[in-house]
Amino acid sequence: MSKKHNYDAIVVGGGHNGLVNGAYLAKAGLKTLILERRHLVGGAAITEELLPGFHFTTFSYALSLLRPEVIHELELTKHGFMPLLMPTSFAPGWDGEYLVLGKDHNENLREIARLSPRDADAYEQYDHDMARVCQAIKPLLDTIPPNLQSKDPEELARLAALGAYLRDLEPRVLHNAVRLLTGSAADFLDDYFESPLLKGFLASSAIIGSKLGPMSQGSGLVLLYHNIGEHDGAFGTWAFHKGGNGGFTQVLARAAEAFGAEIRLEAPVVAVTTKNGKATGVTLEDGTEFDAKVVVSALDPRRTFLELVDPRELPTDLVEDIDRFRFQGTSAKVNFALDGIPRFPALGDRWDMFRGFTNIGPSMEYLERAYDDAKYGWYSARPYIDGAVQSTIDPDMAPPGKHVMSCFIQYAPYHLRESDWDTERDRFGDTVQATLESFFPGFGDLVIHREVVTPLDIERVVGLSEGNIFAGEFLAPQMFFFRPAPGWNQYRTPIKGYYQCGSGTHPGGCVMGAPGRLASQQILGDLKK
Amino acid sequence: MIRTTPFHERVSAANETGLWSHWAGYLVAEKYQVAEKFEYFAIRNSAGVFDTSPLYKYRIHGRDAESFLAGVLARDIRTCRPGRAQYTIWCDDRGFVLEDGVIFRHSTDEFHLTAARPNLAYLGDLVGRRQVIIEDVSDHYAALAVQGPKSREILAALAPEVADLPYFRLVTSKVWDVPVTISRTGYTGDLGYEIWTPADDAVRVWDAVMDAGAGRGIIPFGQIALLMARIEAGLLLIDVDFESSRFAWNDHHRSTPIELGLGWMFRTIDGDDRAFIGKEAIRRELAGGTSRWSTVGLVVDWEEHDRRYRDAGLIAPKDHVPVPYEMMLYDHKHRRVGYATSFMYSPVLQRHVGIARVRPKLARPGTRVNLEVTIDHRYEMVGAEVARLPLYNPARKTA
Numbered sequence: 001m002s003k004k005h006n007y008d009a010i011v012v013g014g015g016h017n018g019l020v021n022g023a024y025l026a027k028a029g030l031k032t033l034i035l036e037r038r039h040l041v042g043g044a045a046i047t048e049e050l051l052p053g054f055h056f057t058t059f060s061y062a063l064s065l066l067r068p069e070v071i072h073e074l075e076l077t078k079h080g081f082m083p084l085l086m087p088t089s090f091a092p093g094w095d096g097e098y099l100v101l102g103k104d105h106n107e108n109l110r111e112i113a114r115l116s117p118r119d120a121d122a123y124e125q126y127d128h129d130m131a132r133v134c135q136a137i138k139p140l141l142d143t144i145p146p147n148l149q150s151k152d153p154e155e156l157a158r159l160a161a162l163g164a165y166l167r168d169l170e171p172r173v174l175h176n177a178v179r180l181l182t183g184s185a186a187d188f189l190d191d192y193f194e195s196p197l198l199k200g201f202l203a204s205s206a207i208i209g210s211k212l213g214p215m216s217q218g219s220g221l222v223l224l225y226h227n228i229g230e231h232d233g234a235f236g237t238w239a240f241h242k243g244g245n246g247g248f249t250q251v252l253a254r255a256a257e258a259f260g261a262e263i264r265l266e267a268p269v270v271a272v273t274t275k276n277g278k279a280t281g282v283t284l285e286d287g288t289e290f291d292a293k294v295v296v297s298a299l300d301p302r303r304t305f306l307e308l309v310d311p312r313e314l315p316t317d318l319v320e321d322i323d324r325f326r327f328q329g330t331s332a333k334v335n336f337a338l339d340g341i342p343r344f345p346a347l348g349d350r351w352d353m354f355r356g357f358t359n360i361g362p363s364m365e366y367l368e369r370a371y372d373d374a375k376y377g378w379y380s381a382r383p384y385i386d387g388a389v390q391s392t393i394d395p396d397m398a399p400p401g402k403h404v405m406s407c408f409i410q411y412a413p414y415h416l417r418e419s420d421w422d423t424e425r426d427r428f429g430d431t432v433q434a435t436l437e438s439f440f441p442g443f444g445d446l447v448i449h450r451e452v453v454t455p456l457d458i459e460r461v462v463g464l465s466e467g468n469i470f471a472g473e474f475l476a477p478q479m480f481f482f483r484p485a486p487g488w489n490q491y492r493t494p495i496k497g498y499y500q501c502g503s504g505t506h507p508g509g510c511v512m513g514a515p516g517r518l519a520s521q522q523i524l525g526d527l528k529k
Numbered sequence: 530m531i532r533t534t535p536f537h538e539r540v541s542a543a544n545e546t547g548l549w550s551h552w553a554g555y556l557v558a559e560k561y562q563v564a565e566k567f568e569y570f571a572i573r574n575s576a577g578v579f580d581t582s583p584l585y586k587y588r589i590h591g592r593d594a595e596s597f598l599a600g601v602l603a604r605d606i607r608t609c610r611p612g613r614a615q616y617t618i619w620c621d622d623r624g625f626v627l628e629d630g631v632i633f634r635h636s637t638d639e640f641h642l643t644a645a646r647p648n649l650a651y652l653g654d655l656v657g658r659r660q661v662i663i664e665d666v667s668d669h670y671a672a673l674a675v676q677g678p679k680s681r682e683i684l685a686a687l688a689p690e691v692a693d694l695p696y697f698r699l700v701t702s703k704v705w706d707v708p709v710t711i712s713r714t715g716y717t718g719d720l721g722y723e724i725w726t727p728a729d730d731a732v733r734v735w736d737a738v739m740d741a742g743a744g745r746g747i748i749p750f751g752q753i754a755l756l757m758a759r760i761e762a763g764l765l766l767i768d769v770d771f772e773s774s775r776f777a778w779n780d781h782h783r784s785t786p787i788e789l790g791l792g793w794m795f796r797t798i799d800g801d802d803r804a805f806i807g808k809e810a811i812r813r814e815l816a817g818g819t820s821r822w823s824t825v826g827l828v829v830d831w832e833e834h835d836r837r838y839r840d841a842g843l844i845a846p847k848d849h850v851p852v853p854y855e856m857m858l859y860d861h862k863h864r865r866v867g868y869a870t871s872f873m874y875s876p877v878l879q880r881h882v883g884i885a886r887v888r889p890k891l892a893r894p895g896t897r898v899n900l901e902v903t904i905d906h907r908y909e910m911v912g913a914e915v916a917r918l919p920l921y922n923p924a925r926k927t928a
Contacts, residue, residue: 082574
């Protein structure tokens with residue numbers, strides 16, 4: 001084997017967590033190689049010019065939870081990190097009802113009062129209560145969770161420290177946290193609000209990426225995650241990165257390379273090689289081998305444990321735990337190139353409300369009924385849509401006067417009953433477009449191009465099992481101590497030198513970069529031992 | 530009664546907030562939209578227009594205009610050929626800064642000077658027997674700054690001469706049928722231009738620019754966004770980062786150009802055959818190393834900043850609106866070593882940043898100082914590093 005194929009660390013997968021992890025390892029001085037199967041890095045966070053001048057965020061489309069530590073420690077602003085502000089959020093309702101929220105708190109209260117006067121101050125209370133919970137939970141996102149199974153005194157001390165931390169929280173904050181982490185978003189929101197449109201708008205954050213309805217127990221956790229992003233000092237705010245999320249992962253790649261990491265594209269890894277229970281390197285599809293004492297998988301848990309290595313090398317319990325780890329992707333994307341900006345008749349020629357998320361989920365019942373279809377193996381007849389006309393924020397996304405609109409869709413269950421996604425692609429696209437048409441008459445006339453991205457496409461193109469956008473469901477039994485499996489929540493694997501750093505590890509997806517960062521801490525700590 | 534600028538008809542229609550401030554006796558928009566940060570990102574990511582008409586503008590012409598200005602302005606105007614512009618200052622005879630401005634040279638003996646304050650009497654009194662005419666043409670011209678990465682393509686569509694106009698050059702052109710001067714200047718530290726147009730035609734120029742920028746993200750931006758951009762760009766502001774020596778009550782409120790970080794203007798002072806006002810004092814200061822301050826950039830330690838607030842149970846504030854007060858700087862022995870004159874949270878740098886004065890021995894980039902903040906109504910120290918100005922300096926600014 002030639003010497004040039006020797007590395008200190010190899011990261012399998014050039015998604016955002018692989019890039020973050022590789023950048024940290026390179027920054028620490030390891031000779032690091034990041035291997036990406038496709039012709040571009042980014043994983044699910046890519047931007048593609050599918051039509052001349054029109055740039056699509058094919059999959060992931062906005063930023064909020066990216067850890068500030070990652071921004072600073074990897075010096076991302078030097079490489080073009082630019083999270084553009086989304087000044088509005090828009091929730092169209094039925095019969096011309098609507099909600100437009102902006103950046104003036106008091107103006108927002110007036111807007112909410114238009115729907116329900118009592119919801120205005122309830123909103124202030126909700127906002128404050130949610131921020132308190134976010135502030136309490138946030139440190140858990142930025143630390144390696146304790147290992148519940150370990151009797152190592154260090155681990156016991158960490159467990160005790162966690163207990164002390166929770167004990168010191170204000171009782172009401174802790175209780176709200178537990179209500180969110182285990183309960184339903186609907187119950188939580190019903191305690192505050194009466195306006196169906198406002199509740200639909202807020203509850204939408206509780207279902208994104210998850211096979212849950214807002215009335216399902218457990219949806220509160222998803223709601224909490226989507227509010228915990230702390231962008232420029234405010235919880236629950238989202239930004240649109242210059243050039244889309246692909247623009248963001250290009251920034252990460254430049255940062256990783258600046259620290260000395262090497263990135264190889266079109267380099268699909270088929271196996272992690274091992275010897276005597278230790279990782280020794282990787283083998284590519286074309287047979288090329290690379291040696292390294294540290295191999296990090298940025299892929300999801302199923303691929304990390306059941307495909308890249310021989311499951312027979314792993315404890316049976318772990319294999320079973322990974323087998324029953326829930327993916328059940330339920331999200332799709334339909335991306336549009338538009339000839340102009342959509343119109344919402346009740347607002348006449350106004351279009352400023354499209355400079356952020358456009359939330360098609362006019363009530364919790366709408367969302368729950370959309371979920372009902374998915375429960376029984378079909379996509380929603382009236383889907384939930386999170387739209388973003390990104391070209392209103394970043395004019396480079398589309399030619400002057402034209403627009404791109406990213407639409408995140410739920411529900412689109414990976415397993416369709418008595419059909420398959422390649423058969424249903426166009427009908428599904430039509431369903432989404434018809435839903436948009438019902439809110440924005442004339443929408444169809446604006447469509448220049450339509451890209452339908454099914455859960456099967458997400459799996460095939462990105463490699464996320466069953467198309468789950470979080471690399472594994474956000475369910476309490478799959479979080480923190482148990483992500484991805486009891487005893488293996490600290491980025492290590494039973495194979496010495498083989499690590500995991502993808503969104504299937506703590507704290508999960510949402511383009512946080514935290515798994516990649518925390519995994520690097522574990523790896524570098526182990527190397528020092 | 531407060532006056533309105535020649536763009537007012539358009540500016541007032543565009544201002545959705547009803548928030549205005551007074552600048553040099555004119556009504557100017559604080560911000561046009563609720564989210565001033567959105568306006569700021571237009572400067573950094575697409576294009577924004579700013580009504581900069583309230584600047585004082587002087588036409589200085591005549592056979593002796595050059596030699597007159599060579600003796601008044603600290604930077605050597607003789608190196609500024611026709612078609613070029615210079616950022617400059619003028620000082621008193623003790624070497625303290627009076628004001629700063631931009632001088633535009635239209636021809637051998639025709640100049641325009643912009644200033645933040647009235648200077649007609651001051652300049653006029655210095656003319657003596659020279660053949661120089663100084664006119665206040667402030668009301669004759671409107672000025673529209675078009676700033677941001679897309680400013681070039683937008684303006685080039687109206688005036689092709691702009692396409693290859695270098696940094697700090699100017700060109701006469703027409704926007705639609707309006708005769709204008711376009712300079713590659715601005716106060717944002719980004720790629721940008723300023724259009725100088727006869728006041729009566731201002732609205733047509735506004736319309737032409739907005740029309741050319743349609744679909745390219747062009748929006749008007751107000752004072753707040755401008756002040757954010759100028760801090761990142763390390764551009765000084767009178768009455769914030771320094772005061773005019775003419776109106777200062779004591780020397781604590783006066784600054785020399787060296788102290789303001791403008792020493793680069795005097796690299797050739799020893800071979801400079803001009804006798805400009807303040808020259809001897811500046812030379813003495815340079816030779817003796819007697820400067821009291823250095824003006825530097827300041828970048829706050831994000832980790833310590835966030836931790837201090839978190840430990841207090843608070844969310845660390847990240848407010849991009851520049852603060853209207855000075856913030857004190859200390860060394861590790863808690864001795865006061867300077868103060869920040871401008872301070873904000875920078876969205877493109879993702880850090881709290883400022884323009885500050887420190888004792889010259891602390892001016893080296895990377896030097897650690899402590900910034901005084903208030904947390905829970907108590908003074909606390911947060912670490913910060915001295916940094917080079919400008920803090921944000923995209924290649925496109927001069928490219």
